[in-house]
Amino acid sequence: MNCHEVKKMLSDYLDLxxxxxxxxxxxLHLESCIPCTQEMRRLKAAWEVLGxxxxxxxxxxxxxRFWEKISELEKQKASKGSISWGWRxxxxxxGSMAAVLLVILTWFFWPSAEREAQVSQPEQN
Structure with missing residues (x-):
């Protein structure tokens, strides 16, 4: 029997x-294998503590009180980052809408070559 097999069965071994x-x-394996014996002792000690x-x-x-605290925490969480009428x-x-609006306004107010030409040339009547 190898160490891997022994370690898998140590709990059942201790529980007989x-x-x-x-x-x-x-x-037989535990008599000749120090690492497995140490593992068995650690497992036995853990079971004794749990006992x-x-x-x-x-x-x-x-x-x-537990459920009241949970409810209170949920209310606090909901109030952070929300607008007064409850929208988050x-x-x-x-940000996307702001970027689109910026592009539209820039395009609309940016002087075009045609408009610049009209402004720079006086009207001829």
Missing amino acids: QLPQEQYSEIC QWQEVNPSLHFKQ ISWVPV
Whole structure:
């Protein structure tokens, strides 16, 4: 049995959930493989710590306060970046419209060669 196979089965090994043959093979492997033995010890220590876990009982009004806080945060989030009537500002379309308006105004007010010629030549009657 190789290290990869042993490491995949270490949890079942510690829980005594393996058939006797596999259990014996892992025991033999652990006797000769220091890295796998260290991995098994770390896993065993982690399970021991988890076994000491104590369930925490929340206070009576925990859920109510939790959902009130969530609601408050959602209201704060909604109020940022919005216009007074509730529309959110999307800057990409605003910037696009400004660019289009700038092009139109520039084209309209930019003096053309024909208009310049009319301005520079006095009217002849």
